[in-house]
Amino acid sequence: MCGGDPMAGNNNSLAILFGSQTGNAEELAENTKKIADKAGLEAQVFDMDGFNVNDLAKHKRILVITSTWGEGEMPDNAEDLWGAVCDTSPSLSGVNYSVCAIGDTSYDEFCQAGIDWDNKLHELGATRTTDIQLCDVDFEPEWQSWVDKAVPAMAALQIVVEAAEEAPAEEPVVEEVKVEKATGKSEWSAKNPYMTEITENYILNGEGSRKETRHIVFALGDSGMDYKVGDALGVIAENPPHIVDELIEVQGWDKDLAVSTHAGNRTLYEALKKDYEVHMANKKFVKSLAEKVVSSGMKINMSMVSRTRNNSSWHASEDESAPPTLRPSVPSADPEAQVEAITADTKSIEDYLWTRDYIDIMREFDVKYTAEEFLEIADRLKPRLYSIASSHDAHPGFVELTVGIVRFSYNGRARGGLCTQYMADEINTSGAPIGVFMSPTKSFVLPEDKDTDIIMLGPGTGIAPFRAFMEQRVHDGGSGKNWLFFGDQSSKTEFYYKETIEEWIDNGDLYRFTTAWSRDQEEKIYVQHRLKEHGAEVWEWFERGAYFYICGDKQYMAKDVHRALIEIAMEHGDMSEDDATHFIEKTMMKEQKRYLRDVY
Secondary structure (H helix, E strand, C coil): CCCCCHHHCECCEEEEEEECCCCHHHHHHHHHHHHHHHCCCEEEEEECCCCCHHHHHHCCEEEEEEECECCCECCHHHHHHHHHHHHHCCCCCCCEEEEEEECCCCCCCCCHHHHHHHHHHHHCCCEECCCCEEECCCCHHHHHHHHHHHHHHHHCCCCECCHHHHCCCCCCCCCCCCCCCCCCCCCCCCCCCEEECEEEEEECCCCCCCCCEEEEEEECCCCCCCCCCCCEEEEECCCCHHHHHHHHHHHCCCCCCEEEECCEEEEHHHHHHHCECCCCCCHHHHHHHHHHCCCCCCCCCCCCCEEEECCEEEECCCCCCCCCCCCCCCCCCCHHHHHHHHCCCHHHHHHHHCCCCHHHHHHHHCCCCCHHHHHHHCCECCCEEEEECCCCCCCCCEEEEEEECCEEEECCEEEECHHHHHHHHHHCCCCCCEEEEEECCCCCCCCCCCCCCEEEECCHHHHHHHHHHHHHHHHHCCCCCEEEEEEECCCCCCCCCHHHHHHHHHCCCCCEEEEEECCCCCCCCCHHHHHHHCHHHHHHHHHCCCEEEEEECCCCHHHHHHHHHHHHHHHHCCCCHHHHHHHHHHHHHHHCCCEEEEEC
């Protein structure tokens, strides 16, 4: 309880802060506000983007709802506030808080952003009123459990209004950030997708390509859905029929067995086809093998007491049970020993799971599960998000994607990407229904000023949002110049949208087009190499206020491009490495928000 005049009254305010990448946390924040208002609290919803770190301590009740992005990172709209909190370490004594974290248990850094907020607020002196809630992909039941505890706990707090707070009303120091709802957002979502059809589905690659990249068009029909360039489309896929059939056969299940799932009552076949991820195995399943696999009785334990080799000797001790140069033994043929080795640590499990699915593992260890046991272990099916490759102004009533179809073979069985194969093979242009929804972006957007220059870098399917950007820039007019960096393996087989790009160039819409074909010459050339080759001109554009966009591979390409930008700032901006890093990562990315990324 805060100090002050006890007659001053009770402060009922509640701040609800959300960190959201795809809109889920934002939606939960709004729903939390409705519940808090009914409990007698005066709740306000705040977007973390733009929230002043100095205002945190002014709120005595705070609820944080945040997703986690990438490898345990903050969502885009939370990065600035998180950075400011870490940099300034404000005292939060007297602040009461609780955190609801949204994540995905299939990732190692499950709910890491929420965990980081929970730990940081506690570290800064705030009081945790209820424990953090970790929510999986199907987050609503877990969120409901949290909000049922967190809101009453906040309402029960007696926060005394300080005398200074009762002075004649002035404009509040902290202003509520109004949350704008995207068109159709409340109606169509991952849990309530719009059922539509694919109207176009064709391969973009030239003859002889080792890749399969498709242009896929969805009709929006009477959905009322709108979108802006930079947004993503969520697609609801189903598991391949042959995988479901084979899984049922291997386990000897009855496909017509009635089961209850998070989606309701279904037959087992329907549940495996539509509700769970069965095309690849998860870590929980591998760990469960320890309870299923029985030893063959051939397990032999050996210990070494001493060794003499090349005039050197070694003797066992409590601290060292084997010579330091002796390589670990390979697991025996005993199944129990094999499982023990596989589940020794997270890395071992990940290595084992690489390309394996449930059927592979079930056959390898000859294990049986009841249908109910398996459904408890399997991950719920998640929607897939794809960067939209079209402008709604250029293609009214439709939304278009550029999709790389994933196919491979392992153990003599055909495998592939769940959603990409579903769109390419099972749905195609058959007219069969497929569920979609919009996932708006808050950060990956065009400059408001149409006269601002932009540089776009998107190799491979990373070209998708930049096709949309170009369509929008052509539609909107404006004098801003457009420079596109694009690349892939070969100009002969991977020059996606060639005719359209040439038309933009001929019409003067695309000021500069720079390509990097990695396999068209002996030396491999990638987009980051082209970027540095044009470093002087890139730097001139930056000095004129140009925006820089990147889309594509996060693990390698985006890191190489990021380093190239720092080196360009060093070479052409005459900066030290520290100053160049600060300019790229802080000034352009955080403060000016003109270095924007859509990486995965």
